[in-house]
Amino acid sequence: SQQGEEDPQALSIQEGENATMNCSYKTSINNLQWYRQNSGRGLVHLILIRSNEREKHSGRLRVTLDTSKKSSSLLITASRAADTASYFCATPTGANSKLTFGKGITLSVRP
Amino acid sequence: GAGVSQSPSNKVTEKGKDVELRCDPISGHTALYWYRQRLGQGLEFLIYFQGNSAPDKSGLPSDRFSAERTGESVSTLTIQRTQQEDSAVYLCASSPQPNTGELFFGEGSRLTVL
Numbered sequence: 473s474q475q476g477e478e479d480p481q482a483l484s485i486q487e488g489e490n491a492t493m494n495c496s497y498k499t500s501i502n503n504l505q506w507y508r509q510n511s512g513r514g515l516v517h518l519i520l521i522r523s524n525e526r527e528k529h530s531g532r533l534r535v536t537l538d539t540s541k542k543s544s545s546l547l548i549t550a551s552r553a554a555d556t557a558s559y560f561c562a563t564p565t566g567a568n569s570k571l572t573f574g575k576g577i578t579l580s581v582r583p
Numbered sequence: 584g585a586g587v588s589q590s591p592s593n594k595v596t597e598k599g600k601d602v603e604l605r606c607d608p609i610s611g612h613t614a615l616y617w618y619r620q621r622l623g624q625g626l627e628f629l630i631y632f633q634g635n636s637a638p639d640k641s642g643l644p645s646d647r648f649s650a651e652r653t654g655e656s657v658s659t660l661t662i663q664r665t666q667q668e669d670s671a672v673y674l675c676a677s678s679p680q681p682n683t684g685e686l687f688f689g690e691g692s693r694l695t696v697l
Binding site: 503505507513514515516517520560566569570571572573574575576 | 587616618624625626628631639641674676681684685686687688689690691
């Protein structure tokens with residue numbers, strides 16, 4: 473079963489709107505990461521939030537982490553067509569802390 | 584180059600053939616990971632290298648899959664007697680040290696087994 477599960481599975485918004493994506497996980501973590509994947513490409517790291525942090529910002533990205541609910545959200549403000557991609561949350565799991573990824577959210581931003 | 588390099592970018596093979604996929608990590612990165620991504624799906628962990636040893640190979644789906652790494656450099660993922668269900672994108676990632684967060688991904692090798 474997936475450690476991280478994102479919702480919604482797909483999101484379609486108009487350029488300029490905000491996009492909110494959620495991730496839930498099952499086990500205790502020391503950090504949670506979000507990645508973006510453009511169609512046919514590899515994954516690109518967006519942001520990492522540690523378990524002792526509640527919120528983190530990077531440009532138009534805002535990530536929150538609620539360890540009591542085992543959930544995180546990724547907010548992209550003032551979306552652009554170039555934000556169209558799949559977004560994945562990932563958490564370190566197991567003895568070697570390998571990253572376990574969710575199934576991803578497909579974001580479409582209409583120009 | 585500056586990033587993780589994978590080759591071939593695309594490979595079409597016939598069922599039953601062996602394939603080798605190559606990953607050149609970022610220079611100096613000691614940790615290297617292989618993941619598999621089926622169409623429209625998330626990433627499945629396959630194997631993790633620290634240096635040239637593989638402390639975690641728990642994700643390899645069968646004994647047809649194997650991987651090796653030369654020092655802290657190139658890694659090769661080998662799939663023997665390929666099956667149609669092996670069709671996927673195989674992604675390689677590296678990081679400066681294990682457990683330090685960000686992974687740097689290559690563009691992947693798309694494998695199609697006919």
